Amino acid sequence: MKRAFWRTPVQEEVDAELAFHLEMTTRELMERGMTKSQARGEAERRFGDVNSVNADCRRFGDQRDRRAERAEYWGELRQDCTFTLRQLAKSRGFSTVAILTLALGIGATAAVFSALDAVVLRPLPFGYSERIVEVLPTRRGEIAGASAPEFIAHRNSHVFEHVAGAVLGSGITLKFGDVPEVMTVGRVSSEFFDVFNVKPTLGRMFNRLEDAPGGSRVTLMSHRLWATRYNEDPNVLGRPIELDGIPHTLIGVMPASFDFQPEDLWVPLALTPQQTASYSELFLTIFARLNPVMSAELAQKASTSTERVLAERIPDRTSPVTEWGTNVRPYVEELAGGFGSRLVILLGAVGFVLLIACSNVANLLLARGTSRAKELAIRVALGAGRGRLIRQLLTESLVLAIGGAVLGLGVAYAMVRVIVAVSPQGVPRLEQAGIDWRVLTFTLALGVVSCLLFGLLPALRSVGPRLQTTLREGGRQSRGSGRDPLRSVLVATEVALAITLLIGSGLLIRSAWMMQHVDPGFDPRGVLTARIMLPAARYADAAAITRTYETIREHAAGIPGVSSAAVISIVPMSGSQAASSVLAEGHDEDAVRPQANLRLVGPGYFATMASRFVAGRDVTRDDNASAPLVVIVNKALAEKLWPGVAPRAVIGKRLDALRGKKSGHLMEVVGVVADVHEESLEQTAKPAFYVPIEQTPENLWPLIQRSLVVVIRSANPSIDADALVRPLRRAVAQVDPSLPLADSRSMISLLKGSLEAARMNTILLSMLGGIALLLAVVGIYGVVSYFVTQRTHEIGVRIALGATPSLIWKFVVRRGLTPIVAGLVVGLFLSSITMNVLRGQLYGVGVHDPLTQIAVGVLLGVVGLLATYIPARRAMRVPPVVALQEG
Amino acid sequence: MAQTKDRLHGTLDALILKTLTFGPRHGYAIVRWLREQTRDSLQVEEGSLYPALYRMERDGWIESDWGTSELGRKAKFYSLTDVGRRQLRAQTKEFASFVAVVAPLLLPT
Numbered sequence: 001m002k003r004a005f006w007r008t009p010v011q012e013e014v015d016a017e018l019a020f021h022l023e024m025t026t027r028e029l030m031e032r033g034m035t036k037s038q039a040r041g042e043a044e045r046r047f048g049d050v051n052s053v054n055a056d057c058r059r060f061g062d063q064r065d066r067r068a069e070r071a072e073y074w075g076e077l078r079q080d081c082t083f084t085l086r087q088l089a090k091s092r093g094f095s096t097v098a099i100l101t102l103a104l105g106i107g108a109t110a111a112v113f114s115a116l117d118a119v120v121l122r123p124l125p126f127g128y129s130e131r132i133v134e135v136l137p138t139r140r141g142e143i144a145g146a147s148a149p150e151f152i153a154h155r156n157s158h159v160f161e162h163v164a165g166a167v168l169g170s171g172i173t174l175k176f177g178d179v180p181e182v183m184t185v186g187r188v189s190s191e192f193f194d195v196f197n198v199k200p201t202l203g204r205m206f207n208r209l210e211d212a213p214g215g216s217r218v219t220l221m222s223h224r225l226w227a228t229r230y231n232e233d234p235n236v237l238g239r240p241i242e243l244d245g246i247p248h249t250l251i252g253v254m255p256a257s258f259d260f261q262p263e264d265l266w267v268p269l270a271l272t273p274q275q276t277a278s279y280s281e282l283f284l285t286i287f288a289r290l291n292p293v294m295s296a297e298l299a300q301k302a303s304t305s306t307e308r309v310l311a312e313r314i315p316d317r318t319s320p321v322t323e324w325g326t327n328v329r330p331y332v333e334e335l336a337g338g339f340g341s342r343l344v345i346l347l348g349a350v351g352f353v354l355l356i357a358c359s360n361v362a363n364l365l366l367a368r369g370t371s372r373a374k375e376l377a378i379r380v381a382l383g384a385g386r387g388r389l390i391r392q393l394l395t396e397s398l399v400l401a402i403g404g405a406v407l408g409l410g411v412a413y414a415m416v417r418v419i420v421a422v423s424p425q426g427v428p429r430l431e432q433a434g435i436d437w438r439v440l441t442f443t444l445a446l447g448v449v450s451c452l453l454f455g456l457l458p459a460l461r462s463v464g465p466r467l468q469t470t471l472r473e474g475g476r477q478s479r480g481s482g483r484d485p486l487r488s489v490l491v492a493t494e495v496a497l498a499i500t501l502l503i504g505s506g507l508l509i510r511s512a513w514m515m516q517h518v519d520p521g522f523d524p525r526g527v528l529t530a531r532i533m534l535p536a537a538r539y540a541d542a543a544a545i546t547r548t549y550e551t552i553r554e555h556a557a558g559i560p561g562v563s564s565a566a567v568i569s570i571v572p573m574s575g576s577q578a579a580s581s582v583l584a585e586g587h588d589e590d591a592v593r594p595q596a597n598l599r600l601v602g603p604g605y606f607a608t609m610a611s612r613f614v615a616g617r618d619v620t621r622d623d624n625a626s627a628p629l630v631v632i633v634n635k636a637l638a639e640k641l642w643p644g645v646a647p648r649a650v651i652g653k654r655l656d657a658l659r660g661k662k663s664g665h666l667m668e669v670v671g672v673v674a675d676v677h678e679e680s681l682e683q684t685a686k687p688a689f690y691v692p693i694e695q696t697p698e699n700l701w702p703l704i705q706r707s708l709v710v711v712i713r714s715a716n717p718s719i720d721a722d723a724l725v726r727p728l729r730r731a732v733a734q735v736d737p738s739l740p741l742a743d744s745r746s747m748i749s750l751l752k753g754s755l756e757a758a759r760m761n762t763i764l765l766s767m768l769g770g771i772a773l774l775l776a777v778v779g780i781y782g783v784v785s786y787f788v789t790q791r792t793h794e795i796g797v798r799i800a801l802g803a804t805p806s807l808i809w810k811f812v813v814r815r816g817l818t819p820i821v822a823g824l825v826v827g828l829f830l831s832s833i834t835m836n837v838l839r840g841q842l843y844g845v846g847v848h849d850p851l852t853q854i855a856v857g858v859l860l861g862v863v864g865l866l867a868t869y870i871p872a873r874r875a876m877r878v879p880p881v882v883a884l885q886e887g
Numbered sequence: 888m889a890q891t892k893d894r895l896h897g898t899l900d901a902l903i904l905k906t907l908t909f910g911p912r913h914g915y916a917i918v919r920w921l922r923e924q925t926r927d928s929l930q931v932e933e934g935s936l937y938p939a940l941y942r943m944e945r946d947g948w949i950e951s952d953w954g955t956s957e958l959g960r961k962a963k964f965y966s967l968t969d970v971g972r973r974q975l976r977a978q979t980k981e982f983a984s985f986v987a988v989v990a991p992l993l994l995p996t
Contacts, residue, residue: 017914017963018937020956024915025933048932060941067945 010061014054022047080395094368098361102404102450104771105357107411109350110443114412115419116343118433120336125257126197132331133296135286135303140323145282148275153310159302160288164192165269167283169262170705171533171742175242176229182742186263195289203237203252211268219248220266223256244535260428279314283703300328339427342761345837349504349768352497354450356775359490362454363779366487367786369462376462390459397455405447409435412443422763424756487783488819494779495823498772499860500831505769506852507835507842508762514844515755521676521685522572523610524747526714528721529571530728531742534706542698545706548735549693553602555731556712563715566605567693567708572678573750582689584641585654585666596637597678597688600696606673608713615647616671619692629695631655631667635675637687647672657689658697680754682843721746761841777867784816785871792878800880812875816868824857899939901982904967904975907949911966913956914940940965948974
């Protein structure tokens with residue numbers, strides 16, 4: 001490039017060139033006989049507008065210079081890169097360790113980001129999905145279900161753009177040929193799809209007329225069901241479909257983007273006049289789309305007043321108006337549930353691993369910088385600027401970082417699979433986690449950031465003012481380079497971060513262990529559960545329903561190898577819930593009533609589950625519709641309603657639930673059972689009451705879709721209960737061949753499923769803790785062994801002067817021990833303030849569990865000492881001759 | 888209309904490049920050479936030459952260097968680059984085909 005020779009400003013260049021031209025023309029014209037002023041005038045006339053020409057030239061000239069600079073920059077970068085690649089190829093060990101370390105850190109971080117992105121960050125595939133909210137009515141801040149009048153009040157309030165009521169996730173029988181199968185159905189009001197801003201890919205949505213009692217029976221289908229069962233046949237529209245034995249017309253198919261919803265079918269909610277008048281049936285979920293100008297907070301305020309205006313009008317209201325309110329939650333957060341926060345914790349943890357990886361590489365670079373000091377000094381002496389050198393060193397870091405990022409993508413790919421594999425089932429959109437351009441961008445950005453993190457300090461350090469000295473000393477490192485405090489600080493940081501991670505995973509492992517030893521309140525071995533739903537068409541009244549279930553129970557109990565069978569509305573750990581408020585006889589009717597889990601139970605259930613009775617008896621077939629009302633409570637409810645009363649004394653007490661105070665039907669407690677963990681092992685058992693199925697209020701059956709769970713226990717506890725599914729299906733078919741079995745799961749697998757959520761972070765955090773430990777150990781080893789190499793001469797002299805091996809040992813080990821101890825102290829402090837994020841995930845162990853802290857401290861101390869031991873042993877064996885040779 | 892302007896524009900570029908095939912020249916020398924070759928019949932504003940030179944230099948068709956003129960003055964000499972040589976060939980070809988298409992219409996024999 002010739003540019004370097006006339007690095008004059010463009011302005012001067014243009015002025016000089018144009019002046020030269022005018023002068024030459026003037027001279028030529030004068031030679032032809034013009035006077036000087038005539039010639040000058042003619043020259044300018046021929047030239048045209050000097051100013052505009054000048055401006056154009058300057059503009060092009062500036063562009064030319066900028067291009068040249070850029071070309072120069074890229075040229076130098078290419079030079080640096082080729083140089084770097086040559087350098088890295090020369091020291092293959094260094095490059096491999098550095099790139100692998102970075103790949104581990106970057107890859108793990110990218111993987112967790114990928115999962116977090118898929119589940120939480122990425123907007124739903126519908127326009128303005130951030131405006132979709134759930135509106136949850138509350139009483140005294142506690143979330144309650146929504147009644148139909150509440151839904152209608154919100155729909156009429158204009159607080160939201162669209163408001164929909166829905167009953168999601170219920171089962172429905174769909175017949176394929178002769179085989180009945182249970183599908184998941186959503187009963188939704190006509191605005192439901194407007195809230196999500198989604199339209200059918202095929203056909204149409206239902207209209208307001210169809211969403212009313214007596215409207216024509218229509219249904220929408222998910223893309224998933226359409227694809228798996230109908231081969232995406234476009235002619236399905238208008239086809240009759242039999243749902244629960246009732247013919248429906250298929251009017252539309254939803255797009256594939258809506259498949260993240262678990263529902264297979266949607267039918268109109270069609271609220272009946274009774275429902276729209278009932279304030280006590282809390283069966284709806286309200287979804288809404290925020291007005292563009294409304295925030296969720298504002299909408300919560302506005303909808304709270306909607307609730308209170310409505311409450312004013314309720315004649316037999318049990319709680320004061322001021323206790324009514326709403327909770328408006330963004331749907332995306334609701335969708336991710338607790339999984340989102342687990343992922344955020346995980347992201348923090350992988351961030352720690354990345355930091356450790358970076359400080360490890362920084363450490364390597366520092367070591368390399370000292371051994372390269374001579375090369376750098378020569379380059380400075382040859383005229384390379386410091387800025388240019390720093391740039392070159394950073395280029396080196398960048399090449400490492402990008403190498404790490406590219407390899408990290410492979411790590412991320414593998415690790416995303418691990419995350420998906422250990423995640424609890426049914427996390428929405430998790431299956432979409434993968435390496436897409438968002439993750440790619442994130443990974444590259446991570447690479448650049450980590451390059452600055454690990455590269456800048458060593459680069460500045462290498463080009464520091466000590467370079468000249470290095471040259472003068474002929475490249476021999478006589479300055480106390482082994483004593484570089486920066487390196488020890490880096491190792492201390494690594495140790496501190498590793499300790500924090502290890503304590504985190506230690507706490508999770510401890511709580512997993514504690515959970516394994518929790519008594520669930522039943523014996524899951526050899527127990528199979530399966531849900532049955534009786535279609536309304538053929539099982540209309542309560543008597544028919546209970547009679548059918550009794551027949552089914554008898555057939556199930558008759559299966560060879562089955563020791564007992566029973567029915568209940570909801571089995572533990574199945575994720576379903578039903579609760580009701582209860583009132584003990586004689587208690588203040590206006591006080592807040594405690595909530596308790598409600599179960600409808602048939603005779604023999606507790607025996608089948610091997611649950612213990614604390615007092616009293618089980619329900620029997622004699623506790624029928626005409627007998628006095630009875631109820632069984634668990635220990636937690638007994639203590640809540642009658643604190644301080646012995647279980648035996650609770651028998652015979654009476655309580656009110658389900659029927660409303662005006663009816664005055666009180667249920668007499670006939671039994672107290674031991675607490676059963678209903679939701680998960682880590683959650684303490686909630687108060688619960690069990691109502692005999694034959695005494696179930698008639699209006700409850702349609703609400704639970706006439707559905708109960710059959711529970712059978714094998715006589716042989718070690719048998720895999722899943723083997724009983726086929727015999728059970730046959731037994732049920734003998735009673736009614738059109739009845740499908742839904743959710744047939746062994747109690748063991750339900751129990752495992754409830755541990756899944758906790759398992760994920762336990763496994764992943766332990767993995768990360770292990771990686772962190774490994775990296776920290778590599779760091780400690782690096783520092784100590786580098787120290788030994790740098791001080792071989794000095795150690796030799798010491799040995800020659802009579803230092804004993806134990807003195808040398810102390811001399812070296814102190815080098816490794818100082819950062820370990822400093823890191824331990826800082827790490828314990830750091831973990832004591834960060835562990836609070838795990839509080840919600842721990843069971844039976846505190847966030848400051850001293851046992852975990854001591855165990856982790858000892859582990860790190862021992863492993864750290866081992867890492868110093870190897871180089872220290874080398875130091876003790878330095879022959880004194882070395883001192884003489886190198887002197 | 889725009890096409891005509893482009894063509895004139897491209898023609899000036901080609902003429903400048905052609906001039907430089909005989910060796911490095913400064914701006915004034917290019918103008919003189921063009922005038923002499925066309926016997927004064929090509930009447931362009933001399934000034935418009937310079938933006939063209941700067942533009943072509945920016946695009947890497949030509950490069951410049953300060954040198955000494957015949958009269959011992961400092962002047963900026965332009966010379967052709969490989970890119971510029973290729974550019975000239977392409978533009979000459981284009982011009983030839985333009986003439987081949989237009990000539991039979993405008994110059995009936």
